[in-house]
Amino acid sequence: MKITTVGIDLAKAVFQVHGVNEHGKAVLRKQLKRDQVAAFFANMPPCLVGMEACSSAHHWARKLRGLGHDVRLMAPQFVKPYVKTNKNDMADAEAICEAVSRPNMRFVPIKSIEQQAVLTLHRVRQGFVKARTAQANQIRGLLGEFGLVIPQGIAHIANRVPELIEDASNELPGSVRQLVERLLEHLKVLASQVNEIETQIVAWHRMNDDSRKLARMPGIGPITASAMVASMGDARSFKNGRQVSAWLGLVPKQNSSGGKAVLLGMSKRGDSYLRTLLIQGARSVIYATERKKEVVDSWLSRLLRRRNANVAAVALANKNARIIWALLSGNREFRSDYATANSAA
Template sequence: MKITTIGIDLAKNVIQVHGADEHGKVQLKKQLKRNQIMEFFTNLPPSLIGMEACGSAHFWASKLQSLGHTVKLMAPQFVKPYVKTNKNDAADAEAICEAVTRPTMRFVPIKSSEQLAVLALHRARQGFVKARTAQANQLRGLLAEQGIIIPKGISHINQRLPEILEESETTLPGTFCQLLARLGNHFKELHKQVKELEVQIQCWHQQNVASMKLARIPGIGALTASALLASIGDAKNFKSGRQLAAWLGLVPRQSSSGGKQNLLGISKRGDIYLRTLLIHGARAVLRVSEHRTDYADSWLAKLMVRRNYNIAVVALANKNARIVWALLAHDREFNSEFGA
């Protein structure tokens, strides 16, 4: 019988494969090493292949697509209900093989190499930002033990640390001054790495027409535009702007029953990084919009009268996500007067 559907449970070294025919009958259960994958699937007729969206999934998806197979990625939490027994590689591959055939299954768009490269820049920058914040907090805490207080903020570390080292040569132990100098140099190096990665992201943003288009939306800059474009890919994978906003976790959670609608706070599903960028951008728009002459009659001003500040911020982030979908899905230019 011909194999039509295959589930692959990815791993670092040993990969489990489960195949079924058009009637769902098991035709294949096999373990493969990484170097055997391409040879094995080259000899198979074009099939529907399902994988969980995890490490290396996008790489293998593009490789298998080049062989003529149809590859679909799924979030692991959507596959888990199809595991019928104790968790192991064979059971996971069988569950993936069954889940990929479900007509209501939600799939993850496959990212290209360029998208993954841009997202790698963002992840690396995010890591350096976290390390820089941790180093700043450590410096601030060590100095507080010596009675020296530095206000919050990265800029205060850069300004005050050289002065403290110069003034404290006679009042603080030499070993402590040497440690401060070492930690200060580490902090400067982390800050330098963040700025260099931001320049790389800015260069990619300026060379991409779609990213420049998104940056015209108030509350979306080079970082947000490039991250959204690299994560979303083809906006037509989403049926509507609301579906994109739901994918980003910017819509209310529901706890409804018996026909009674009960909406809670935002779902916070999806990518935390993208949602954070959108919300911070919306917060910046609210901060400066009150000083504009056209603010009084705007949609935002009317919203601020009805709801509190944080709800207005999330509502604006939600609206921006829907605008992003409209611009990308219909290839339009942003018009600031439309829907104001």
């Protein structure tokens, strides 16, 4: 009997496949090794294939789509409610097959190789930045044990530590001086790695029209612009700008019932890296706004007069996310003097 829908439980070595026919009856339960997956689906008529958006999911989605199948990715939390029994590979594959056929299911856009390559640069840069911060904090903590306090800020590590190592008047032992010097060299290596990866990201940013378009917005630089373009892909896959904000976790969490709407803090769902970039960019805009001596009657200025700076930063990040969707989905250019018809009236 013809198989219409297939659910695949992805893994490193062993994949579980569950298929149903047009009546929803299970007609396929099979375990495949990694090197058997491509050949198995190459001999299968085109059908709907569902997978969880996890490690290697985009690779297999591109592979199976090239074989003529309609491949759709889903967030794991949307698949979990369809697991009927205890967790195992067969139950997961069956749940995926059931979830992908639901008419109201939300799907994850499949990323291209270029998108994944740019996001790989961002992930590696993020790891080096964390390692650099941890190394700087370790140096500061070790020197603090000997009464040598360094001001906050990673720039003070490179400026103050060499002087402390060479200063013979302090009580720093010789073995510790050598150890701190070795840690300082490691910190410099991490900093150079971050700079090299940022150079590659900026080079990609300059060759991408959409990324350069976003960088014209206040609070959006090459790092944020390239990350947003690579992560979103086709912005038209989102219905509106609010969906982008919800996808990034910048909208309030709800706990509503009985017709009474209760809004809590921001949901913090989705990609925390993108959300952090947008909020930090919003903080820089707020800092520049507060430094201006002249009073500007803008949306942000009015918001800062009545709300905390942290709340304003999240609100501005939310607004920027919606503007990003409008620019990418409508293929428009950013205008700082843009006003809607309602606001103009």
